[in-house]
Amino acid sequence: MSFINVENISKTFKVAQRKSGLKATLKSFFKRKYFYIEAVKNISFQIEKGDIVGYIGPNGAGKSTTIKMLSGILLPDQGKIEINNMIPALDRQKYVANIGVVFGQRSQLWWDLPALDSFDLLKNIYKLKDDQYQKTIQELIGLLELDNIVQIPVRQLSLGQRMRCEIAASLIHNPSILFLDEPTIGLDATSKQIVRNFIKRINKERKTTIILTTHDMNDIEALAKRIILIGKGQVLYDGTIKHLKQKYGNYCNVIVTTKNILKTTNKKGIISKEKITDGYIFKIDINQITVSEFLKYLATKVKVDDVEINNESIDDLIIKLYKEFEI
Numbered sequence: 001m002s003f004i005n006v007e008n009i010s011k012t013f014k015v016a017q018r019k020s021g022l023k024a025t026l027k028s029f030f031k032r033k034y035f036y037i038e039a040v041k042n043i044s045f046q047i048e049k050g051d052i053v054g055y056i057g058p059n060g061a062g063k064s065t066t067i068k069m070l071s072g073i074l075l076p077d078q079g080k081i082e083i084n085n086m087i088p089a090l091d092r093q094k095y096v097a098n099i100g101v102v103f104g105q106r107s108q109l110w111w112d113l114p115a116l117d118s119f120d121l122l123k124n125i126y127k128l129k130d131d132q133y134q135k136t137i138q139e140l141i142g143l144l145e146l147d148n149i150v151q152i153p154v155r156q157l158s159l160g161q162r163m164r165c166e167i168a169a170s171l172i173h174n175p176s177i178l179f180l181d182e183p184t185i186g187l188d189a190t191s192k193q194i195v196r197n198f199i200k201r202i203n204k205e206r207k208t209t210i211i212l213t214t215h216d217m218n219d220i221e222a223l224a225k226r227i228i229l230i231g232k233g234q235v236l237y238d239g240t241i242k243h244l245k246q247k248y249g250n251y252c253n254v255i256v257t258t259k260n261i262l263k264t265t266n267k268k269g270i271i272s273k274e275k276i277t278d279g280y281i282f283k284i285d286i287n288q289i290t291v292s293e294f295l296k297y298l299a300t301k302v303k304v305d306d307v308e309i310n311n312e313s314i315d316d317l318i319i320k321l322y323k324e325f326e327i
Contacts, residue, residue, distance in 0.1 A: 001082075002046035003209060004070075004177075009079030010233075011040040011065050039065040041233040042079070049176075050207040052199070054224035056214065056318070058327055062233040063213045067179050070211070071101050084176060097126065100170035100178045107162070108169050109154045115165040116150040119172060126173040133172070140168040143198050160191030167195065171202065178202075180212045184219055196222050217314040229318070231327035241314065248317045252291060253310040254282045260302035267297050279305075 017033040040062040047053055057063050068074040069081060072088030072095055081088055086095045109118040123133045141147055144164045149157060154165065163183060170178065180199070184192045200223060202208050212224060220227060221241060229237040237244070251271065257279040265273055265282075269289030274281045284294050291309060298304060 003049035003084060004047035005082045006043060006045050007080045008042045008044050009040060009069060009076040009081060010042055011069060011074065011077055013037045013039055039233055043235055045228055045238055047209060049209055052203055052210040052224045054212050054220040054227040056220060056227055057230040058322065061230045063230060064181060067181055067213060071099060071179055098176050100175040102166050102170045102183050103181045107166060109165060111155050112153055114151045114153055118169060122169055122172050128173060136172060136174060140171060144168055145194055160187045163187060176209060178208050178210045180210060182214050184216055199223055217318060221314045229321055231325055236325045237321055244317055248320045249312045250285050250287045251312055252284050252286050254284060255308040256280050256298060256304055257306035258302045258304055262302050
């Protein structure tokens with residue numbers, strides 16, 4: 001059995017429907033109308049211990065609902081979740097001692113106190129031994145570059161500094177699973193790099209299993225080999241980024257600098273040609289013609305002074321998936 005097993009889970013929310021205006025507001029006190037939102041529909045997947053998986057999808061796809069069920073905050077209406085031989089909602093006390101959770105828009109730190117005070121409080125909540133706690137916290141402070149900020153009240157920290165403290169707080173008890181929901185949202189490039197390097201390190205050294213939800217595809221590409229894409233509450237794609245690129249990343253833009261005029265191109269695999277100031281931009285299908293073959297062909301037509309090759313970004317590939325599934 002896999003470390004994380006999710007079998008056909010579903011979750012529906014009952015939401016009150018109310019029109020605007022005072023009359024409608026008063027009427028809603030006596031008679032309310034409801035509608036139902038099926039946030040998650042029969043989702044299944046397995047994750048092995050030590051994996052980093054990107055769990056992605058557009059807004060409203062059901063990502064946060066799934067993470068809340070995996071972390072034991074919500075109960076699925078149907079289906080089964082078993083993680084490390086525990087059922088999150090039933091083995092709550094034992095289970096939460098083995099997980100860490102970071103929600104980008106919610107804080108587990110005391111706003112008016114230094115982060116170090118929150119860390120000390122969490123130490124008592126998790127009943128950690130002094131020597132174990134001191135070793136872990138000093139390691140986290142060093143790796144996340146928190147030396148100069150843990151004594152400053154959280155409200156005075158920048159977003160990047162606070163998020164690094166949030167990640168440290170979630171790992172004080174050395175959890176075997178880490179749920180990261182938008183961990184780099186709003187961070188500058190330096191803070192993002194620190195966070196990404198740290199995530200890779202704890203995954204490698206501690207074999208921490210990490211489920212990452214984010215809209216930043218650079219995070220996904222830097223950290224995860226596998227992605228689970230959901231839309232309309234259902235799994236649309238579950239596989240490696242490499243396979244995603246092979247299946248959908250078939251186009252490539254080649255910018256060629258040349259002083260010559262290119263009249264015609266009739267080679268199979270050349271999708272389009274656009275004239276620019278100092279040359280041309282070509283769009284080619286690399287499943288039909290490799291970049292090397294294309295450049296050899298072009299060299300028979302014009303004198304090539306310079307070449308720039310731009311493969312499709314991970315964002316482009318995800319957008320293709322969204323379009324394929326009409327989400």
